[in-house]
Amino acid sequence: MKYCSVCGKELVDDAVVCPSCGCRVADATSSKEESKILHILIKVFMVLGCVATGASLIALCWTIPMTVSAFRRLDARQPIGVGFKVCTLLFVNLVAGILLLCTDTENYL
Numbered sequence: 001m002k003y004c005s006v007c008g009k010e011l012v013d014d015a016v017v018c019p020s021c022g023c024r025v026a027d028a029t030s031s032k033e034e035s036k037i038l039h040i041l042i043k044v045f046m047v048l049g050c051v052a053t054g055a056s057l058i059a060l061c062w063t064i065p066m067t068v069s070a071f072r073r074l075d076a077r078q079p080i081g082v083g084f085k086v087c088t089l090l091f092v093n094l095v096a097g098i099l100l101l102c103t104d105t106e107n108y109l
């Protein structure tokens with residue numbers, strides 16, 4: 001015996017629509033197919049999340065050394081080249097790169 005998933009009324013086995021509430025009676029096989037597709041989508045997006053996280057971790061290979069180098073140069077008041085500033089803007093942080101470009105580090109010499 002089947003029961004309506006919405007209102008819980010008892011249904012005949014071959015019912016397509018619930019006579020009580022009018023909702024479509026869920027077909028067990030089609031809902032299984034739907035959940036299979038959903039499960040695949042969940043897995044795909046979780047793998048994409050892992051790849052994106054991994055890619056952002058790879059960026060630490062250059063963002064950390066560049067940040068340490070910028071800290072040292074700024075503290076020691078050493079000149080910072082335009083190339084380094086542009087690379088900071090593009091590959092580390094937009095705001096920090098713009099601020100670096102605005103600072104006149106040549107006057108340190």
Ligand SMILES: [Zn+2]
Binds near residue numbers: 004005019021022023
């Ligand atoms: Zn119903």
